[in-house]
Amino acid sequence: MPLSKPKSTISDVARVAGVSKKTVSRVLNRSPHVGEQTRQRVLAAMAELNYLPSPQARGLASRRSFQIGLVYDNPDPLYIDTVQRGLLAVCAPAGYDLVVHPCRYGAEDLVDDVRGFIDRSRVDGVVILPPLSELQHLAEALREAGHRYVRLASASIDDPRHIVVSDERAGVARVAEYLVGLGHRRIGFISGPKRFLSARERREGFEAGLQRHGLRLAEEWVVEGEYDFDSGKRAALELLRRPERPTAIFASNDDMAAGTIHAAAELGLRVPQDLSVAGFDDSKLASVLLPPLTTVRRPVKEMASLAARKLIETFTGGAEPPQSGLTIVKPEVVIRASTAAPPAA
Amino acid sequence: MPLSKPKSTISDVARVAGVSKKTVSRVLNRSPHVGEQTRQRVLAAMAELNYLPSPQARGLASRRSFQIGLVYDNPDPLYIDTVQRGLLAVCAPAGYDLVVHPCRYGAEDLVDDVRGFIDRSRVDGVVILPPLSELQHLAEALREAGHRYVRLASASIDDPRHIVVSDERAGVARVAEYLVGLGHRRIGFISGPKRFLSARERREGFEAGLQRHGLRLAEEWVVEGEYDFDSGKRAALELLRRPERPTAIFASNDDMAAGTIHAAAELGLRVPQDLSVAGFDDSKLASVLLPPLTTVRRPVKEMASLAARKLIETFTGGAEPPQSGLTIVKPEVVIRASTAAPPAA
DNA sequence: GCCCGGCCTGACACCGGTGTCAACAGTACG
DNA sequence: CGTACTGTTGACACCGGTGTCAGGCCGGGC
Numbered sequence: 001m002p003l004s005k006p007k008s009t010i011s012d013v014a015r016v017a018g019v020s021k022k023t024v025s026r027v028l029n030r031s032p033h034v035g036e037q038t039r040q041r042v043l044a045a046m047a048e049l050n051y052l053p054s055p056q057a058r059g060l061a062s063r064r065s066f067q068i069g070l071v072y073d074n075p076d077p078l079y080i081d082t083v084q085r086g087l088l089a090v091c092a093p094a095g096y097d098l099v100v101h102p103c104r105y106g107a108e109d110l111v112d113d114v115r116g117f118i119d120r121s122r123v124d125g126v127v128i129l130p131p132l133s134e135l136q137h138l139a140e141a142l143r144e145a146g147h148r149y150v151r152l153a154s155a156s157i158d159d160p161r162h163i164v165v166s167d168e169r170a171g172v173a174r175v176a177e178y179l180v181g182l183g184h185r186r187i188g189f190i191s192g193p194k195r196f197l198s199a200r201e202r203r204e205g206f207e208a209g210l211q212r213h214g215l216r217l218a219e220e221w222v223v224e225g226e227y228d229f230d231s232g233k234r235a236a237l238e239l240l241r242r243p244e245r246p247t248a249i250f251a252s253n254d255d256m257a258a259g260t261i262h263a264a265a266e267l268g269l270r271v272p273q274d275l276s277v278a279g280f281d282d283s284k285l286a287s288v289l290l291p292p293l294t295t296v297r298r299p300v301k302e303m304a305s306l307a308a309r310k311l312i313e314t315f316t317g318g319a320e321p322p323q324s325g326l327t328i329v330k331p332e333v334v335i336r337a338s339t340a341a342p343p344a345a
Numbered sequence: 346m347p348l349s350k351p352k353s354t355i356s357d358v359a360r361v362a363g364v365s366k367k368t369v370s371r372v373l374n375r376s377p378h379v380g381e382q383t384r385q386r387v388l389a390a391m392a393e394l395n396y397l398p399s400p401q402a403r404g405l406a407s408r409r410s411f412q413i414g415l416v417y418d419n420p421d422p423l424y425i426d427t428v429q430r431g432l433l434a435v436c437a438p439a440g441y442d443l444v445v446h447p448c449r450y451g452a453e454d455l456v457d458d459v460r461g462f463i464d465r466s467r468v469d470g471v472v473i474l475p476p477l478s479e480l481q482h483l484a485e486a487l488r489e490a491g492h493r494y495v496r497l498a499s500a501s502i503d504d505p506r507h508i509v510v511s512d513e514r515a516g517v518a519r520v521a522e523y524l525v526g527l528g529h530r531r532i533g534f535i536s537g538p539k540r541f542l543s544a545r546e547r548r549e550g551f552e553a554g555l556q557r558h559g560l561r562l563a564e565e566w567v568v569e570g571e572y573d574f575d576s577g578k579r580a581a582l583e584l585l586r587r588p589e590r591p592t593a594i595f596a597s598n599d600d601m602a603a604g605t606i607h608a609a610a611e612l613g614l615r616v617p618q619d620l621s622v623a624g625f626d627d628s629k630l631a632s633v634l635l636p637p638l639t640t641v642r643r644p645v646k647e648m649a650s651l652a653a654r655k656l657i658e659t660f661t662g663g664a665e666p667p668q669s670g671l672t673i674v675k676p677e678v679v680i681r682a683s684t685a686a687p688p689a690a
Numbered sequence: 691g692c693c694c695g696g697c698c699t700g701a702c703a704c705c706g707g708t709g710t711c712a713a714c715a716g717t718a719c720g
Numbered sequence: 721c722g723t724a725c726t727g728t729t730g731a732c733a734c735c736g737g738t739g740t741c742a743g744g745c746c747g748g749g750c
Contacts, residue, residue, distance in 0.1 A: 007464075009736055020700045025738060033698060052464050056410065057736035059401035060705050067444070077629070081422035084445055097444050097466045099412070100429055119352070119397050121442045229633055258633045265635055284422070288574055288603045290610055290635055354706055365730045370708060378728055402706035405735050 008049040017045035028053055065122045067097045068311055071114055072129035073105040075227065075255075078284050079300060083129060083152070086304025094312055099123055105131055111141045118147050125149055125311045127304070133163075134197040148314050150307045154198040160326035161314065164307045168198065168280075169205030171296040171331030172250075175278050176209025178294075178333055179248045182341045184276060185215070188239040188246035189222045190232055190256050199227075202252045202280065221246065225256045232256025236263035240275070247342035248276035254283040257293055261338070272340035282334050291337035298331040353394040362390035373398055410467045412442045413656055416459055417474035418450040420572065420600075423629050424645060428474060428497070431649025439657050444468055450476055456486045463492050470494055470656045472649070478508075479542040493659050495652045499543040505671035506659065509652045513543065513625075514550030516641040516676030517595075520623050521554025523639075523678055524593050528686045529621060530560070533584040533591035534567045535577055535601050544572075547597045547625065566591065570601045577601025581608035585620070592687035593621035599628040602638055606683070617685035627679050636682035643676040 010028075014021045019038060026034050027042040034042075045051075059065045068091060074080055087098055101117045103110060110132075118126060125148030132138060133151035139158060142149050151158055154168040179187055189206055192199030207217045223238050225231035232251050236259060239246055251257035257279030261271055269275045271291055279286060282297035306327050355373075359366045364383060371379050372387040379387075390396070404410045413436060419425055432443055446462045448455060455477075463471060470493030477483060478496035484503060487494050496503055499513040524532055534551055537544030552562045568583050570576035577596055581604060584591055596602035602624025606616055614620045616636055624631060627642035651672050 011736075021737075022700060022702095022739090023698085026699090029738085033696095035698060038698080054405065054736055055465070055467055056401040056404035057705090058738075060399065060405050060707080061736080061738040063705080063738095065401065077422040077426035080426055085447060088445075088447065095465075097446075099442050099444050100433075101442075102430060102433065120400070120440075122400055255633070262633075262635055285630065285633055288600070288607075288630055288634070290607055356706075366707075367709090367730060367732095368728085371729090374708085380728060383728080399706055402735090403708075405737080406706080406708040408708095408735080 007054070008051045010051075010053065012049055013042065013045045013051050016049060017042045059122065064124050064315065066095055067099050067121070067123045068308065069099045069101050069118060069121060069123035069126040070129070071101050071103065071117070071126045071132060073103055073132055074129055076253075076281065076283055079281070080129075082300045083127075083304040086301035087127060087308045089301070090305045090308035090312070096124075096308075096312065101126075103132070105135075110135070111138055114138065115141060115145055115147075118142070118145075124315050127152065127307045127311060130154060130198055131196050148311060150311045152303055152307055154201045156326060156328075157197070161310065164303050164310065164327045164329070166298045166303060166329050166331055168201050168296075168298070168331060169208065171298070171333065172202045172205030172280065173209035173212070174333050175250060175280075175294070175296060176206045177212060178335070179250065179276065179278065179339065180210065180213045180215065182248075182276065182339065184248040184342050186244065186246045186248070186342075187217075187221065188236075188249040189217055190225050190235045190239070190249060190251040190260065191222055192225065192227045192252040192256075194224060196227075199252060206250060225252070225259075227253050227255060229255045229259045229262075232259025233263045234259070236260035237266070240264065240267055240269065246275070248278070248339070250278045250280075252280055254279040254281040254285045254293060254295055257295070257338075258285055258289055261289060261291075261293075272338050274343055276339040276342070278339055286334070286336070289338070294336045294339040295334050296331050297334050299329050303329055352399070353396045355396075355398065357394055358387065358390045358396050361394060362387045404467065409469055409660065411440055412444050412466070412468045413653065414444045414446050414463060414466065414468035414471040415474070416446050416448060416462070416471045416477060418448055418477055419474055421598075421626065421628055424626070425474075427645045428472075428649040431646035432472060432653045434646070435650045435653035435657070441469075441653075441657065446471075448477070450480075455480070456483055459483065460486060460490055460492075463487070463490075469660050472497065472652045472656060475499060475543055476541050493656060495656045497648055497652055499546045501671060501673075502542070506655065509648050509655065509672045509674070511643045511648055511674050511676055513546050513641075513643070513676060514553065516643070516678065517547045517550030517625065518554030518557070519678050520595060520625075520639075520641060521551045522557060523680070524595065524621065524623065524684065525555065525558045525560060527593075527621065527684065529593040530687075531589065531591045531593070532562075532566065533581075533594040534562055535580045535584070535594060535596040535605065536567055536569050537572045537597040537601075539569060541572075544597060551595060570597070570604075572598050572600060574600045574604045574607075577604025578608045579604070581605035582611070585609065585612055585614065591620070593623070593684070595623045595625075597625055599624040599626040599630045599638060599640055602640070602683075603630055603634055606634060606636075606638075617683050619688055621684040621687070623684055631679070631681070634683070639681045639684040640679050641676050642679050644674050648674055 010021050010024050013024045024042055027039050055066050103113050128151045133153045151163045156165050191203050223235040225235045249260050251260050257277050260277045264271050264275050279293050279295040282295045286293040286295045355366050355369050358369045369387055372384050400411055448458050473496045478498045496508045501510050536548050568580040570580045594605050596605050602622050605622045609616050609620050616622055624638050624640040627640045631638040631640045
């Protein structure tokens, strides 16, 4: 079987354009010190020969791979997919490819795994998604090894140049206010595992929202789940079997909110007439559930694009470009049919 | 900021081990013609220096990138995620990285886009997912360009060495038989867009299943959807508003099945008492829907692993290894609460 | 008219591996 | 004992770019 057609090289282009390899290289890298006519000749030669530079050769000589890595362990595939598209929206035009590296949050050798990935693949930098992005020691290990990275996270836990933050606190607070506004007073809260920063952020945001209306979240209205359907259902059943039943439940992600809806059905409660349910993520689930779920949407794709831009900036940007300060995006509440006013007492 | 620590190179290893670069290279590539003691010395030196070969240098010299590409345009993120993990399960141990390249099925310049991706990134080969994998002209263009690829598809449409097939016909046939076995006779069928091979395959499978019980699928029981929630809901409403209402509906994927459940709810029909609903994909939706959805599960991860294995085989395998014949996997029916016997007449 | 500095350009080494080919055992064979 | 292998090893060019540095050209200041 024939290999791919013989590709033309920089030398071919140089010959056709009547210049040196180095000058072609300069054109390739948009070096400013190239005469306009020369540039045009080179560009014409490139076009004529259908020239594409070899990333390996470029990488070898310049110690850059023109690839960035995505490091994650996230249970929500839609999130991953959206992030990948958001990254590529910036990477592709800039000539970068995306190499994916899923790994395990709880793994003993997580740090070695990630460092090994970067060292082996020679990606120019990595984007780290939550919950991995919350691991301070991971980030520090990478920093020490001299690797470039940008974290996506739910709160500011890093140098502004290495992080994109979604202000989940504010988003969740808004849901709390919305529920209170509907008239709810007995509101259950299903939290994520406390070991995750995101879980703590969401809880704090919820409390902040309640406080703004003079209410507070009593400890007994909080049950901890594991961010998955089953734990959400269990937590909801626990809340709903209390003598004084909540009229609304906020689950810290959509999977647990789905579990809550199932729990309600099991107890013969109608959503939203008897119980309002809200979630977090605006996952695919949310719109397809019955009833469709009120939830919080983070601009995931935009966050990813911002992260890619930040990362690429650190490669190309000469000095420290201070224009890229702390990047914060604001989630929004998506109101659907799973929430309504509480039943008349 | 310091760049990553100075990496050790093959020359360092050679010096420490007291051999030539070439011998180190041989050890690296598992060449059989290396003395056992020499090999040990080299391995020891590698370990001591914490040596990792540079993929760019390897790639430059050997015209291989040790990366494979994933080319797709699929609306189901869980599918993508599962495929990625299945590919990596094989790629990682073999020393390959995965570069992702989502693209648009309907795009004018799809072929150029994909070829451009391969040429620019220099991936050693690509895996193509449905529905892109159904595009004959894409595969042919790649073959002509001398690129390696493996397709994942729902029917055999290529040289066995370039495809992994899931026998969706058989899977759907089994659902049909299952519904008939429950006692259903008036069964609606929501098909995918006819332009997709997968859609046609599923329909044929369904008809085959019915025929096995002496039944046939009347044209008026078939409505075409677009594989998404809304079109599924519309199609179901159309079926359910007929004077002679179906007692069961098979939707060609889970999103449309979810739409069907919503349609039933809108018409005041209970699932499964008044209407049985079955889908296809076993997406995340399926288990979380209320009621949970009877559906068809393809072993997606395994398919992806097989595809990766096939692809890598074509790089390394010397001659044509005939052992890798046509690879067919069988989907299975997952029975959940959305299906039951039809209501008594 | 001369010198200086800035802008363009090219020669050449080098990045870190692999392919080719030849040299050098050691062994079996005639 | 010479010959022909087979198996192991190294020298060296080369893959296709980039970094360094030097040189030629030009305009402006003295």
